[in-house]
Amino acid sequence: MNNIIIPFPEIENFKFFMENEIDGFIMGIDGFSENFNYLVKEKNLKRICEILKEKNKKLYITLNKVCFNDKIESLRILLHKISKLHVNAVLFTDMAVLNIVNEDNLDINLIWDNTLVTNSKTINFLQKRGIEGFLCSFELTIDEYISIVKNTNCKGFIKLFGYSKMATSSRKLVSNYFEYAKIDKNPKRKYYFKDKKSKDDYIIVESDNTNFFSGKILNGLLEYKRLINENIDTTIILDDYLVPESSFYNVIEAFVALRNSPNDEDFAQKLKMVVDSNCYNNTYNGFLNKKTIFKVKNNE
């Protein structure tokens, strides 16, 4: 089964997405998650879960911030709350989550989400310790992803639309620079930085942390077609973070349309163009079809 999930939207857009053909939502929690246009407050969680259940939509909560030691007790309290809500799963990046869920015997399905999710062996290792799925790292090719899915019994998740997160620093890098350079601006959430050699643009966002994003938007619509055609059981994430709202509606429609007619090559190409044009053609394919190199010189 191929599921399409999107970030949980702001309340005013809620109804639109409820009636949409997407399968569910991925939700960020204020204080424990980042890189969402809208972070949910803990106090609103219960009510939202009830509404989603009524509409038969899946809900995945993502805890994608690294957890500092002084936040551990509040993480534990949050996980206890979540365990009572029976959400579909929690995506986690910090092993503290896995340990607390196991130690406290909490009823939570876990999906491992990390840049370290690059091979089936470690996914299988963690499956024995309680995870039921994984969100693969962004630098994997689609071939690598398919290979991993085939080599595990875990549920695979892959992001196929949105800006790609490149890195996170816990430092306030923009604020620090503005202070040093005496730039009289309040750091807003989004800036662009440019590599002086390649002249490529990237995005930098400062909030609690400083996050770095690709300058282009990943459009993996054709790779989604391949996953469907090859019967790869997967959940795909369409991510609207930093993407204009109006564009995102059309992107969702395109991916849903592809799922409904996955065998028509011309149609898929047209849908890809729809996604591209809705993103002002500022799209790319990420690493889905491009391997990264790691040995700069052969020192065998």
Added chain:
Amino acid sequence: MNKVELLAPAGDLEKLKWAIMYGADAVYIGGKKFSLRANATNFTIEEIKEGVKFAHEHNAKVYVTVNIIFHEEDFDGLIEYLKELERIKVDAIIASDLFIIDLLKEENINLEFHLSTQACTLNKEAVKFYQKEGVKRVVLARESSRESIKNIIEETNIDTEVFIHGAMCTCYSGRCMLSNYMTNRDSNRGGCAQICRWAFDIFDEYKTKLNKNIDFSIAPKDLSLLKFIPELIDMGVKSFKIEGRMKSIYYIATLVSVYRRVIDRYLEEKENYKYNKNDEIELYRCANRQTTDQYFDKFPGVDEQYYIGREENTNQDFLGVILDYDKNTKEIILEQRNFFKVGDIINIFGPRKESFNIKVSYIKDENNELLDCARHPKEILRIPCEKEVSKNDLIRVKFLG
């Protein structure tokens, strides 16, 4: 008395020997396979074997990094490699990919597993998870504060390894793909292009350039926890790690000897221990990079970063390596590394001994010809010295009183 390990980097066999000679209790090295720092020289199996032999003869340990984050295509040869490391009696591996824990058990390979800093471990619950899996030691993330280190040790009693000196990553280790995106080099498989050392232009949402005079930079200053060594020892940290597998022998010898001295001085006489500013000067002169305590004492801010380029100069303090001492002529035989001249006052230091200054009254080449100055790197020279010195002592510019 708390035993604490001083752990030094070694990019090749020569550096391994220097680090141990100058007082390291253990060294960490990378093999030709499965190790980050693909650009370092790294060790063949034969060299690891020789390094282990040398280390064990000097009561030191060798840890081998097997710390890439594996992709499906990377597994070939791993089991054989780990078995080889066991056979040649490596003391531990430093790894971050967790499947290796089970692999060691399944293949009955007796190697201690140290969790690499690439796992970005910052809290006690994550440490407890690793501890249950049989991880012997956790290398804590460089973002760790005093309180978190203390609490993790108190709550878990696991062996902790803490970075005390060297370069910092700007972003969370193991979670940085800047190199992948900007150079197509995989940072988690040894290809890190150190993007966080680059200078950039920065623009607002209207694409107006904001940096008029000063490039946008995200590079952190180096870490030094020299001031906090006594505190860290008392907390129960098991291992003090120095960063820098690609650094020179002079850098390694200097850092190891300074930290060795400070650790020993504190352990020998806790009540009378005093911080010595000269130790700090020695470290700074060696690296020529500004250091701060980064996350240890407070959250880093504007002062913990570099903004104008890298603000460091080529180090020319290192003048030569002592090859021998001629007792008959009372002359040092040395291999030159940087310029010095007759009349200069130079400083000689060696493993576990006090440094001292001498004035260069003459310089002779291999043919006994007198020279005004030493200007050729690697040239073999003689200079007079009344005090006997040892092979592998080092000569540097005099910068302390």
